[in-house]
Amino acid sequence: MKGPIIWKRLLRRCGALFLATLAVWLLILCGGATGALESLGENGTFVATALAAELGGTGSAGLLGTLDGWDRLAVGQSRLLSASQDAVAGYLGKVGEEELQLPAGQPAQDHDDMGEEPEVTAAPSDIIARTLIPTSPQGYDVAGGLYLYNRTGESVNLAAAAEAAVNITLPAEGPQILIVHTHTTEAYTPDGTDVYTASDQSRTLEEEDNMLRVGDEMERVFTEMGLSVVHDRTLHDYPQYNGAYTRSAQTVQDYLAQYPSIKIVLDVHRDALVGEDGTVYKAVTRIDGVDTAQVMLVIGHGQDGSNPHWMENLTLACKLQTGMNTLYPTLARPMAFRASSYNQELSTGSLLVEVGTHGNTLQEALAGARLFARAAGQVLLGLKA
Template sequence: MRQRTLKRKKKIISVVLIGAALYCFCANYNMILPAIAAGAEQTAKFSALAVMPEGGAERLREEMSGEISVTKSTMVTVPVTTPPKPTENPQVTTKTTEKTTTNPQYGKVQTVNMSGSGYSFKWNNILVNNKTKSHTFNIEKELAIRPDINIHKNGKPQVLIMHTHATESYMTTDNGQYNKSFSARDRDNTKNMVRVGEEIKKQLDAAGIVTIHDKTQHDYPSYNGGYERSAATTKKYLKQYPSIDVVLDIHRDAITRDDGTKIKPTAVIGGKKAAQIMICAGCQDDKVTGFPDWQHNLRFALRLQKQCNDSYSGLVRPMYFVSKKYNEYLSRGSLLLEMGSDSNTLEEAVYSGKLLGISLAKVLNTLEIK
């Protein structure tokens, strides 16, 4: 009887304890459930962090920064490694197969109209670049004096065209650049100064002014000594044909800036590109002697400069007046002409030869003895 009573008491006590436990559980249910949910959420986030791309992972880390330091009652502790802070201006390296437009094999060609630049003094449309140390002159007064040139249209040679540097040549393309390995020299007379000289002769002959064109390449095989050799050729013709009063030494210029850019002196005349011409008039000055009659050559140069400008504005650059002889001392009607530069094309130079020939014929016609 006593044992049954004891068992009965144990059952009652067990029921009471279970009931108390249930009561406590129910009373704290609203606190326990959020903790369980929070733990599950943290576990899910850390799992996602492990597989997420860098951009999304960084965003998730920012969101979790306040959640990792939870209260001591947090059941799960997860170590988090903070990634290195990105720089403010990250460098992005991108591979590309695009070819660069800069090629060290080529240089730049700049087209420039030089008709109104680089002169010392002027009168009307005549500009002079005076490179002498002690000479100056009045353009208007010199123009008024007749050059010592007498043209006869009697079938005898009046003009000699020759080339101290016959092999000087031109660009073969017109695209704003040049090949640095290209040599502007050519022994083919259809591609060098001889071709330009032929065009000048053609215009003079058409005007009834008999012209001899010497095609000797005085700069081959050696460039040095060219003026001495061309002087000998000129003297030979002057002796053989005393009727010759005008001697033209046809060259081309070469202009290159310090940065390697080549200058292409160009004018557009009649819708076509023409290589600009520079008329060179030498004189006796300082150490340059043996050229006492240089004023006669100057007067001829001024008349040709004026006629070119009157007929074809922009065709000529300022006249180059310098203390040099250039073999001009051999005749009072001798001039050196620079037909463009090495960056012009042959076509442009030949076109200028045509325009020069027409202008020169007009000047010589005013000096004709009838």
């Protein structure tokens, strides 16, 4: 009896593979492997379901890696399916997004709008990985493939912001970019050799493990690309967390006065995503085989419109977001427009950059920082005099 069962199983799976291959093949003829799943609509569910049910793929971490010998051979012999496995796996990985109640991509109160972060504890094995990509325009301002999560009462013409020119010229001489950290001691989930002595919940004074290390990575990439960077290393959130933005504002003002050549100010943080039930999430994608923390750009409106530069900052954010979407389509989370100003009233080139969340590992964050800097650097090089 064992032989007939095996043959029936093999025939059933070959049939499923044929149907899935046919669906993917037709779409690749129209739009290529990367865009196939986007074009499938409900058929995307069919392909993913067929592969998951018939081949045992249960998650987004590399479809072939979940298969046994017969299944691996069957998929491996199909150039269409093996070439499209990342797209299919990505589709499967999006299934759980609704648990985060997107469009927020922010299941908890924004930690940068709070005086203190909530106390959260979770073992690494309990942290839920999600790739936060919009699956519909509902709840967003949308224009030209850009998504903006608007948490202000301000009406936003995102299309106008995206189409506008960035009114910034980077001078040929002197520092051009300031990297600062309002929450310098923010850290990530300890993992492997990346362990640290905590100064508070998910925070450390050890520079190799907090936001200074992430800023160093951005500085290195920007510098290699020919951009001039000043990286501030002030601890604005220690020994006291409250008042960090007031202290970092003074730091930014001092640098702008000392170096009028600085036109771009990036306040680099990491986010904190905690569900109402206490579940800790991390924003992660896989790019070129590397687990990579997603990056979110935040534009500050300011209470009662106290930031007169928010539209100009939004235009810059749109250009950087487009750069990320072009080079690394899943790197960026939707942009966020929030009520706080985040000191962005100090410069027309100011943005808050969230690299991953406290659930990510440092190595994931460094990968995200590198790719963000490469994409952003391409845009900024176009602003040089």
